[in-house]
Amino acid sequence: MDQNSGSLSQIVFKKLRKSPIGLISFSIILLAALVTIFAYFIATDKTANANRQDLAIAYAPIGHKQLTLEIPLPNYTATKSVNDYFFGKEIDSEHISISSYKINSNTLQYIPYLGNGLNGETITLPLSHWTDYSLEIKDIESKFIFNKTYLLGTDSYGRDFYSRLVIGTRISFLIGFIAVFISIFVGITLGALAGYYKGNIDNIIMWFINVIWSIPTLLLVIAITLAIGKGFWQIFIAVGLTMWVEVARVVRGQFLSYREKEFVEAARALGFNDYNIIFKQIMPNIIAPVIVISAANFASAILVESGLSFLGIGAQPPTPSWGNIIKEHYAHIILDKQHLAILPGLAIMILVLGFNIFGNTLRDLMDIKN
Template identity: 45%
Template sequence: MDNSPSKKVWLKFKRNKLAFSGLIFILLLVLMGILGYIITPDSSPNANTQILPLNKKKPGSTFKFIIINKNPNIKAVGFFERMLNGQKSNVTSIPITSYRLVDNNVFITPYIGDEGKAQEIKYKLNEICPRCTPHSKLGTAATLFEQYNVYEKTYWLGTDIYGRDLLSRMILGIRVSLSVGLMAVLISLFIGVSLGAIAGYFGGRIDAGISWFMNVVWSLPSLLLVIAISFALGKGFWQIFIAVGLSTWVDVARLVRGQVMALKEVEFVEAARALGFNTSRTIIKHILPNIAGPILVVASSNFASAILLETGLSFLGFGAQPPMASWGSMIKEHYGYIIMDAAYLAVLPGLAIMLTVYAFNVLAIGLRDAFDVKGQNTTV
């Protein structure tokens, strides 16, 4: 039987059903974020297909479309490129209420909203459906037109104010939130672990100087600090990584400083110094592995904080810029509809933010209990 410390931590973590459910939810989000355009109903770049007559349609709405043009110059991309960047549509289609075929003509009634009915538009059948010839062996012209040029689409979460598929943009928003959270946590870990370990190990004036700097950053509101950094770096997606990372490292540094101060006088660290190991090796190889548990806990908590900061920045216009899909920007675009008949436009991304942050918080609590951070006895 494997009685390793990591095995014991994992078994203890699994017994916490809420934390384990949070982990499963996060892994599901990661999978959806990786697959991206492969699973989105709208696979165009940024899921930015705008159909204005279909704006603010309720979840579950189904509409009939007719393809009126095909662009052979747009080539299909490979699987991985489509997964990462999407696929430009090679057809032009419009929503309709009805259509009818008369001889070699197609009379289409476009959908212009629930309030009125548009006039019919006439198209040449052989222009929009070259296969639909009267003497085709594949079937009648009506059958071929129905097969190749008519389709239905269901908007499972409805459409936004621009007529874009909300489900597709919600899925792509996962990428923004998780990628910002991941990069911000990596940046905060690099800065926080480095400064905290140096301050805790050397002490004295070095500790006093680093601690003063940490207290100054700690005293600044996180959102205001991120906005100030964003002003300096400019608006954009990549700038958010740096801005959020530079605002969340203090928690890590304070934790690491305290843990290193507690460990630097224990026997195995004294033995490492007596054997002539240099300072960096002593810290990296002998001290940091013994405080990995508390670092993981604070990293998970910072992940949730980074997601909240990113959504706040996007809501204020400093985060991911249109047409990139972001949960924060989706709330910004639709918060006015909360008191109207389309509250779901802001509620759904808000619910996604809430559930994701909650999942990371319960994961942090589960890790804290599994590693027994409060009562942890450090062993060699």
């Protein structure tokens, strides 16, 4: 039996297992996908966008440990909903950095930490701040006073940098996923129509493709963003609407080739309609090159979004994005705390490199000559 028998996915998977660099790149992509889904499980700051601020410990070093007092706010809830686990919990308590504390019968006294080794004056709080929420006094010291560790230190607002970096993975990964989905939908539709029907339809679509192709991608994304507004979903749509051109050109070329094949002529002779021929006869044969282009577009989308966020047009604060994290801290590359700008830049580089290598690996694996 031919060792290459089986479906396309089975053949590709068998070949992929023999490619170390392909497995590494696929592992990077898979890891990014898992971090995207379970970001708030991994992050140490479970609040939405990891936006809990404490200016007293701004620019804390890597591995900094800080004694912290948690005080419930009026909207405090002890439990978490399913939504909180995947999208972060609304800030319902205040975290205060302290140097020391003392619990009396009805009050709690603490000395606030002001940063740079400085301490404030003693502050006294009634224990009712906790007991009003059906919390027992014995639980205050065990659950609401703790040493908080900042694995990668804090940023300029005293936010947990590790958590911001982890949650920022979502923007970069989702921008690639959604932009590629939009580009595939638009590109395949226009490319299939142009290649299958030819004639005036082909001429009109190719004219439109050439016009879009002539506009620099970044400028086109900026123009679309300014037209539909800034925001989370707007930037996804804007990037997706600029990445379909290459897909359309490749699909058009494939359709021009396949529309003259014997099996297509046979389908016409049997009375199959155009929809059946396009989507059920020709489309399955052009999936391989589309998948390869999609992997490359994933990488391009990540770079475009990072550039836009750096310019302030992409995801808007406090939503963490690798691009706007770099924007906030790029000056530290030549000053101090270089990791605040280098780590998100390194994350972008690794993820983009992973998609580029995986795309090249897929191109080789799907080559029927190999």
